Amino acid sequence: MTTRGSRSEKVKRIFHQFDENHDGGLNRDEMAALVVAVNPRVKFSDEQINAILDEVFRTYGDFIDGEKGLTYEGLLRTYDDGAGDVDRDFDALGLELTLDETKASMASEASSSSIVDERLVESQKKQRTAAWAVSPNHGIVFDDTWKIVDDLEILVKRLKAKQAKEGN
Known part of the structure; x- marks a missing residue:
């Protein structure tokens, strides 16, 4: 990670x-x-x-x-x-x-500055809320869960890239 x-x-x-x-x-x-x-x-x-x-x-x-x-x-x-x-x-x-x-x-x-960090976290939460609001998975509440989701998205991207590479 x-x-x-x-x-x-x-x-x-x-x-x-x-x-x-x-x-x-x-x-x-x-x-x-x-x-x-x-x-x-x-x-x-x-x-x-x-x-x-x-x-x-x-x-x-x-x-x-x-x-x-x-x-x-x-x-x-x-x-x-x-x-x-x-x-x-x-x-x-x-x-x-x-x-x-x-x-x-x-x-x-x-x-x-923790103020900057807090603003960044809030901004990211708002962006996620907007993107996930129409999704059935919009119930994610905990920051640790978001971190896992973010990590999974990266791993999925890597896996797709690897599969595409092996397919060529």
Whole structure:
């Protein structure tokens, strides 16, 4: 299981790998490189890449820093919203976390403002409520149950990807 700390560290590593000009943002070229790199078996047309980038930059406009592009917080939000699978992308890029990086990330997150953490949890609960409100499974109440559901969704995605890979 991936801890929140190592998850944010993975996003940070992905972000820094593609922030080629080190300006703190992923511009369209850098984002295009990221999209292509984490989908090595997909051959995107220019139109498809532009459509993906248009959607990302429109949806996460609050996280766009002028000409610099999508901020780290914006990339983290895309993953939080389910627009990608952090673990899959991290693995596809051949990146690894050291034990020290994982510990440092967890310590830094533990010392972060609990107000921010509470807002994030509330925001995620509202998003889940909206998505699950029309589902017969909307009775999930406990945070630990949500964590298990999230982990299961990741495992199902990985299994489907593995089955598709073996099928080709």
